[in-house]
Amino acid sequence: MPNRRRVVETLTQDVVGAQVFNGLIGECVSMPHADYEAVQDATAAILERVVRAVDWPRLLREASFRHDIVHPDQEPSAEDWSPATGVCGECLAEAMLADDLGAQDWERKPTIPREHSSTDWPATVARTFDHREGAGWHPYK
Incomplete structure (x- = not known):
């Protein structure tokens, strides 16, 4: 898909x-x-x-840094590795979730915590949607 x-x-x-x-x-x-x-x-x-x-060049750079540290010996023939990027999907995902302002310390923190996996985001959005009018915008005005 x-x-x-x-x-x-x-x-x-x-x-x-x-x-x-x-x-x-x-x-x-x-x-x-x-x-x-x-x-x-x-x-x-x-x-x-x-x-x-997304800042795509930064994402690819961070993923490449992580890949070199976490998977230094990964063979290019590995199923999840892309010759187009030189990194695997795991490294792309971790780089996408990284939140450090500078370069991520992949040796110290190779996996980014998933802190919002149980957040009911649609309910939160629905509950707070009326604040959108407070910003001076209304869809029907």
């Missing part, structure tokens, strides 16, 4: 929960299909915004 579709489907399910689909026509039948598609469009917009926000 393409990464874009996988991310959009994962985020959509986080927002609306598990839904029931008609296997013949591929439409959501447990909620209005147009609403389901609107959430998919919204999560695609989130993905596109994240992709634009």
